[in-house]
Amino acid sequence: MDDLTNEQMMYLIETAEAFRRGQKQLTRPYYAANLFFEDSTRTKSSFEMAERKLGMNVISFDAQTASIQKGETLYDTVKTLEAVGLDVVVIRHGEDRFFDQLEGRVKLSIINGGDGMGHHPSQCLLDLQTIYQEFKSFKGLNVTIVGDIHHSRVARSNAIALKRLGAFVQFSGPKEWMDDDLLAIGRYIDFDQAVETSDVLMMLRVQHERHAFGMTFSKNEYHRLYGLNAEREKRMKQSSIIMHPAPVNRGVEIADELVECSRSRIFKQMANGVYTRMAMLQFVLQQREALKHEFVN
Numbered sequence: 001m002d003d004l005t006n007e008q009m010m011y012l013i014e015t016a017e018a019f020r021r022g023q024k025q026l027t028r029p030y031y032a033a034n035l036f037f038e039d040s041t042r043t044k045s046s047f048e049m050a051e052r053k054l055g056m057n058v059i060s061f062d063a064q065t066a067s068i069q070k071g072e073t074l075y076d077t078v079k080t081l082e083a084v085g086l087d088v089v090v091i092r093h094g095e096d097r098f099f100d101q102l103e104g105r106v107k108l109s110i111i112n113g114g115d116g117m118g119h120h121p122s123q124c125l126l127d128l129q130t131i132y133q134e135f136k137s138f139k140g141l142n143v144t145i146v147g148d149i150h151h152s153r154v155a156r157s158n159a160i161a162l163k164r165l166g167a168f169v170q171f172s173g174p175k176e177w178m179d180d181d182l183l184a185i186g187r188y189i190d191f192d193q194a195v196e197t198s199d200v201l202m203m204l205r206v207q208h209e210r211h212a213f214g215m216t217f218s219k220n221e222y223h224r225l226y227g228l229n230a231e232r233e234k235r236m237k238q239s240s241i242i243m244h245p246a247p248v249n250r251g252v253e254i255a256d257e258l259v260e261c262s263r264s265r266i267f268k269q270m271a272n273g274v275y276t277r278m279a280m281l282q283f284v285l286q287q288r289e290a291l292k293h294e295f296v297n
């Protein structure tokens with residue numbers, strides 16, 4: 001997200017909207033693979049759906065049975081897929097900035113499907129698309145990101161992009177889970193105050209797997225202090241929406257009955273994800289063609 005200009009972000013949102021309306025593009029069949037070294041349901045399946053909707057050929061890749069298990073490096077894995085003839089790979093990896101070891105060393109295009117506690121660009125762009133559909137602008141919107149901020153690549157990507165596009169970003173949840181870097185982007189706000197004043201409440205998953213010493217709260221205690229429950233939902237502004245990147249810990253960060261309530265855009269976000277990822281794939285492949293053209297000329 002740091003590398004995209006505001007104009008490129010808006011271009012991707014508008015391209016995603018065009019794909020949602022039925023636009024079809026991509027002139028030749030391209031080859032893609034999705035390399036997921038961390039678990040995923042949404043990102044992996046929707047990248048694959050996006051690739052198929054664009055008419056791309058999807059080469060299967062299973063990290064559990066790939067030669068990475070025999071000690072092959074990420075670089076050698078990607079270089080191999082390039083040699084085999086792939087045009088683009090989507091990579092999710094547990095290491096922050098895994099792409100640094102690939103940048104400038106491979107010719108195929110790489111899309112970040114989530115790097116450690118770094119960034120999650122496709123989630124960010126689909127979140128932007130969802131907010132844009134709702135409010136038609138980001139300027140002056142009050143967006144509060146709530147919960148496990150420190151471990152969240154979604155929080156990082158969204159906070160940076162939303163602020164750049166003119167939204168007023170705030171953070172809430174346990175103070176000990178905040179991130180000093182992000183608090184330079186937006187202030188901390190008490191959760192009950194955020195519930196009543198935010199246009200967008202972006203609830204985050206409590207990432208149990210990244211808490212090295214276990215959770216400091218019981219699930220019930222977390223839900224009571226920082227969870228979005230029916231009583232809090234009633235105090236939200238009439239036009240406000242609820243978002244969550246999912247997977248959802250039902251009954252922890254959000255009450256079970258609110259996951260599909262009228263304010264919730266959680267499944268809308270997932271549906272938008274396919275169009276956002278189509279836009280991203282088209283964008284990187286167009287850039288690749290432009291670079292090839294520049295090289296030939």
Ligand code: CP
Nearest residue numbers: 040041042043245246
């Ligand atoms: N939101 C998200 O990244 O979900 P997955 O981990 O299932 O891909």
